[in-house]
Amino acid sequence: MSDALLDVTNLTVRLPVGTELRPVLRDVSLRLEAGESLGLVGESGSGKSMTARAIDRLLPAGAEVAGTVTFDGSNVATLSGSALRRYRQQVAMVFQDPRAHVNPVRRVGDFLTEALRLNLGVAAEGARRQAVDMLDQVGIDHPDRRMRQYPHELSGGMLQRVMIASALLTKPRLLLADEPTTALDVTTQAEVMAILDELRHQFGLAMIFITHDLELAAAVCDRTAVMYAGQIVELRESERLHDDPLHPYTAALAAARPDIARTAERLLAIPGRPLSAFEAPSDECAFASRCPFVADICRSGLPPLDRIDSGASRCFRAHELRGRLSAVRS
Amino acid sequence: MTTIVPLEAVEVGEVSTRGRSPWQRLRETGVVGMGSAAVLLVAIIAALIGPYVTPSDPNLPNISLSFVGPSAGHPLGYDYQGRDVLSRLLAGAQSAMLGPLVVVALSIAAGVLLALVAAWRRGAADSVISSGLDILFAFPAILLAVLATAVFGAGLTAAALALAVAYTPYVARVLRGAALRERSRPYVAALEVQGASAMSICWRHLLPNLGALIVAQATILFGYAMVDLAAISFLGLGVQPPTANWGVMIEENQVGIVQGYPLPALSAGIAIVLVVIAVNLLGERLFERQ
Amino acid sequence: MQLRFFVRRLVMLVASLLIASFVIFGSLYLAPGNPLAALSGGRSLPPSSLHTLEARYHLDKPFFEQYWYWLSNVAHGNLGLSITLRENVSTLIASRIWTTAGLVLYASVIIVVVGIGLGIVSGLRPGALDTTALVVTAISAAIPAFVAAIVLILVFAVKLGWFPTLGNGNDLVSNIRHFTLPAVALAISSLAIVARVTRASVRAESGRDHVQTAISRGIPTRALLRRHVLRNAAIPITTITGITIASLIAVSAVVETAFSLNGLGAYLVQAAQSKDIAVVQGISLVLVAAFVVVNLLVDVAYALLDPRVTLGTRAQ
Numbered sequence: 001m002s003d004a005l006l007d008v009t010n011l012t013v014r015l016p017v018g019t020e021l022r023p024v025l026r027d028v029s030l031r032l033e034a035g036e037s038l039g040l041v042g043e044s045g046s047g048k049s050m051t052a053r054a055i056d057r058l059l060p061a062g063a064e065v066a067g068t069v070t071f072d073g074s075n076v077a078t079l080s081g082s083a084l085r086r087y088r089q090q091v092a093m094v095f096q097d098p099r100a101h102v103n104p105v106r107r108v109g110d111f112l113t114e115a116l117r118l119n120l121g122v123a124a125e126g127a128r129r130q131a132v133d134m135l136d137q138v139g140i141d142h143p144d145r146r147m148r149q150y151p152h153e154l155s156g157g158m159l160q161r162v163m164i165a166s167a168l169l170t171k172p173r174l175l176l177a178d179e180p181t182t183a184l185d186v187t188t189q190a191e192v193m194a195i196l197d198e199l200r201h202q203f204g205l206a207m208i209f210i211t212h213d214l215e216l217a218a219a220v221c222d223r224t225a226v227m228y229a230g231q232i233v234e235l236r237e238s239e240r241l242h243d244d245p246l247h248p249y250t251a252a253l254a255a256a257r258p259d260i261a262r263t264a265e266r267l268l269a270i271p272g273r274p275l276s277a278f279e280a281p282s283d284e285c286a287f288a289s290r291c292p293f294v295a296d297i298c299r300s301g302l303p304p305l306d307r308i309d310s311g312a313s314r315c316f317r318a319h320e321l322r323g324r325l326s327a328v329r330s
Numbered sequence: 331m332t333t334i335v336p337l338e339a340v341e342v343g344e345v346s347t348r349g350r351s352p353w354q355r356l357r358e359t360g361v362v363g364m365g366s367a368a369v370l371l372v373a374i375i376a377a378l379i380g381p382y383v384t385p386s387d388p389n390l391p392n393i394s395l396s397f398v399g400p401s402a403g404h405p406l407g408y409d410y411q412g413r414d415v416l417s418r419l420l421a422g423a424q425s426a427m428l429g430p431l432v433v434v435a436l437s438i439a440a441g442v443l444l445a446l447v448a449a450w451r452r453g454a455a456d457s458v459i460s461s462g463l464d465i466l467f468a469f470p471a472i473l474l475a476v477l478a479t480a481v482f483g484a485g486l487t488a489a490a491l492a493l494a495v496a497y498t499p500y501v502a503r504v505l506r507g508a509a510l511r512e513r514s515r516p517y518v519a520a521l522e523v524q525g526a527s528a529m530s531i532c533w534r535h536l537l538p539n540l541g542a543l544i545v546a547q548a549t550i551l552f553g554y555a556m557v558d559l560a561a562i563s564f565l566g567l568g569v570q571p572p573t574a575n576w577g578v579m580i581e582e583n584q585v586g587i588v589q590g591y592p593l594p595a596l597s598a599g600i601a602i603v604l605v606v607i608a609v610n611l612l613g614e615r616l617f618e619r620q
Numbered sequence: 621m622q623l624r625f626f627v628r629r630l631v632m633l634v635a636s637l638l639i640a641s642f643v644i645f646g647s648l649y650l651a652p653g654n655p656l657a658a659l660s661g662g663r664s665l666p667p668s669s670l671h672t673l674e675a676r677y678h679l680d681k682p683f684f685e686q687y688w689y690w691l692s693n694v695a696h697g698n699l700g701l702s703i704t705l706r707e708n709v710s711t712l713i714a715s716r717i718w719t720t721a722g723l724v725l726y727a728s729v730i731i732v733v734v735g736i737g738l739g740i741v742s743g744l745r746p747g748a749l750d751t752t753a754l755v756v757t758a759i760s761a762a763i764p765a766f767v768a769a770i771v772l773i774l775v776f777a778v779k780l781g782w783f784p785t786l787g788n789g790n791d792l793v794s795n796i797r798h799f800t801l802p803a804v805a806l807a808i809s810s811l812a813i814v815a816r817v818t819r820a821s822v823r824a825e826s827g828r829d830h831v832q833t834a835i836s837r838g839i840p841t842r843a844l845l846r847r848h849v850l851r852n853a854a855i856p857i858t859t860i861t862g863i864t865i866a867s868l869i870a871v872s873a874v875v876e877t878a879f880s881l882n883g884l885g886a887y888l889v890q891a892a893q894s895k896d897i898a899v900v901q902g903i904s905l906v907l908v909a910a911f912v913v914v915n916l917l918v919d920v921a922y923a924l925l926d927p928r929v930t931l932g933t934r935a936q
Contacts, residue, residue, distance in 0.1 A: 084838075085838035085840065086838065087838070088835070088836055092837070095829065097829065100828070100829040101829045102833065103833075103834070103848055103851075104830070104852075104927075104928060105855070105926060105928075114834070115837045115838070118843050119837070152927070163833075166837075170837070464636060465636045465640065467636075467915070468636045468639075468640045468911065468912045469640065469908060470866075470870030470907070471870070472870040472874070473870040473908065473911075476873065476889060476892050477900065478647075480891070480895065480897075484893065553762065561766055561871075561874045564874065564877075565873065565877055565889045567893065577766075580767065584878070587773050587778065588773065588777075592770070592774045595770050596774070599766075599771070602764060602767060603763055603764070607758065607759060610758070610761065
């Protein structure tokens with residue numbers, strides 16, 4: 001029934017910690033059309049990386065998954081063996097720390113051509129030529145020489161470009177980018193982000209872009225989902241997120257970001273500490289303990305993710321607070 | 331045997347022993363750890379009082395009792411010369427346990443000293459010490475011990491000294507690395523600026539910080555020293571018969587294995603294996619889990 | 621860069637061999653007791669004969685001259701004369717070296733096949749087999765070669781009669797039969813250590829982030845294990861196996877003695893007991909050389925396997 005490329009419905013994941021199962025994702029639902037980009041924003045521990053891992057079936061052993069992930073009409077949970085591998089070839093992943101995510105004892109060329117040769121049966125020379133082309137496209141000089149080097153001979157920024165190149169080489173349909181620029185220094189961040197954005201459009205790729213940076217997500221993505229304590233608390237078109245937030249947490253995130261244009265005396269920090277999904281209460285709003293707008297209703301039960309205009313918010317008071325939230329900023 | 335290997339493998343990454351009493355830590359090691367500790371305790375008691383509580387004279391031969399099996403009062407029977415095996419086992423515990431202790435103490439002392447000097451002085455002193463250690467690495471422990479007994483004559487002293495020398499580079503290499511890391515911490519520079527003497531910084535700060543690693547090394551080393559010393563005695567180059575020693579007992583009763591009287595040799599072998607397993611397991615439980 | 625590393629290691633090898641030879645010669649030179657007394661076998665000889673002996677063994681020369689003389693002879697393959705057997709030490713070593721080499725090689729094969737094999741299987745498959753392997757290796761790591769020797773003789777030679785108890789064989793098949801128990805005795809504790817390190821390395825490598833990357837790209841499991849998990853685990857496994865095998869060279873003395881094998885180690889022990897200085901010197905030198913060469917090979921293998929190593933040694 002779904003014509004979306006990716007359809008995540010009521011995804012709940014619990015991971016074994018010691019002897020108990022702790023929830024990390026709670027009732028996450030999202031849809032992604034082909035070529036569309038979605039930002040996934042939240043503090044560490046909010047479940048944004050776990051969402052990507054659950055989509056790519058990369059959860060640790062013993063994870064308990066409820067809900068469905070449907071990709072191009074087929075249920076991802078039922079895939080196994082070669083079908084699962086074919087699925088993963090269509091969903092490419094770019095990780096946060098390229099240094100750790102590229103095998104240090106294999107040459108850059110091997111890393112780039114591995115999937116082409118082993119999965120798509122491209123001959124060695126053809127794979128090499130494609131890889132050199134792609135390195136050129138991600139802006140790496142002397143691609144021939146780089147191919148023969150080892151990862152430790154490349155800088156972090158260059159290695160992340162290699163990772164992006166390798167993700168694009170197998171012509172996937174969905175890109176999961178898990179904080180691809182967080183580990184890089186600021187000037188490199190912008191370059192890598194620009195290359196990622198440009199090539200994504202050029203290849204017509206759908207993308208889930210994970211970041212803790214609300215503004216960055218808004219700049220790159222069509223829509224943005226804000227996560228808190230394992231739940232999506234707001235889902236919105238990116239351009240409206242900043243000026244017309246529907247959830248107090250989104251507003252607080254926006255306010256906590258330093259803004260070079262403003263000379264605020266001091267940044268507005270969110271009081272309290274972010275809750276992990278397993279600490280969050282199941283009978284009230286997860287943000288209630290830190291929310292400046294908390295009211296009795298917030299403690300009355302778990303708020304549903306209600307549609308508001310073209311977006312959605314998991315806040316009981318979303319309608320009455322609308323318009324007042326962005327004022328938190330100034 | 332001289333597989334000194336794990337000494338390097340066990341470059342105990344995070345040895346944390348903070349804030350808990352030894353007894354608490356022992357209890358956290360569970361059944362295996364407590365069992366190992368019990369075996370060790372028995373061996374230590376045997377080493378301390380064994381020679382004085384032997385049920386029979388461990389050195390009194392009686393050829394008519396040669397390889398006679400267990401009987402009342404002689405639960406392990408008699409050895410090839412008709413001596414009581416249990417008595418010899420008890421009497422032999424002393425050299426079997428004390429020898430390795432001396433080896434460990436010497437090599438740890440030398441290793442710590444070299445590591446601290448190398449880490450403190452760095453530069454030329456470090457290069458000299460490191461190259462010296464590299465050369466010592468060329469001598470396998472058993473070979474050095476055999477060489478020493480060839481020079482000074484067979485005996486426990488020469489063998490133990492040689493083993494201590496052979497183990498020193500392994501201790502020093504690991505501790506030097508740890509000491510260098512500690513040396514480069516900002517607090518050491520701060521102490522230097524405040525005018526603390528090198529001796530006092532090494533003694534009061536570096537050494538205590540290496541403490542857990544040193545104890546872990548000593549534990550591992552004890553097992554190796556025990557096996558290697560027993561091997562030297564087994565080769566006839568260590569403790570000399572008729573003095574009782576576990577290695578000697580295996581050597582002199584080896585003939586019983588083929589003749590169908592395995593107990594005298596086997597009991598000494600089992601004693602060694604039990605103590606080594608106990609030391610290894612206890613060390614592993616104490617130091618390799620957080 | 622790698623060439624520089626190899627050259628440096630080679631120079632270090634020659635240097636440590638030279639110093640080792642000096643230590644071996646020097647310590648035995650300093651040994652208490654008059655070498656002439658050993659030469660004459662305790663008999664009192666007329667002064668003229670003593671002079672002849674002194675001249676023949678260069679005992680009348682200063683220390684460094686004696687060392688130099690000995691060293692240049694060693695370089696020409698002449699290790700002197702055995703005092704007890706009155707034979708050329710080089711000849712005696714040549715006739716025994718294959719026993720020791722064969723024993724160490726056989727044990728190495730057992731360690732590589734069983735130790736690494738067991739480690740990989742239990743590293744990749746947690747479960748009953750893995751738990752059993754952990755217990756068994758914890759015990760066998762603590763079994764000294766001479767204890768293993770008596771147990772193996774008791775069980776497989778005396779009780780079951782599958783293997784001969786003592787001595788070398790005289791053709792290939794009987795050689796293998798004669799060497800099986802000694803090789804197992806020599807291998808047993810090293811095997812356990814190699815298995816444990818292999819298991820730990822395979823576990824550690826399986827959990828690396830870059831393995832996640834490969835999984836996320838849909839790389840087939842076999843290729844994943846071969847190209848990433850085992851390829852990377854091969855670095856610590858090769859190192860531990862190498863140093864373990866190097867250590868067998870000296871321990872072979874114990875096993876040869878226990879099984880009455882006619883090898884270098886057993887001969888060294890006899891020579892040490894009878895103070896046959898030339899033999900002790902010669903065999904020590906050969907064993908030290910073998911030990912450092914194997915260790916050099918380990919370092920070379922390490923440098924070849926790990927591209928991050930250019931200079932420096934395996935210890936950080």
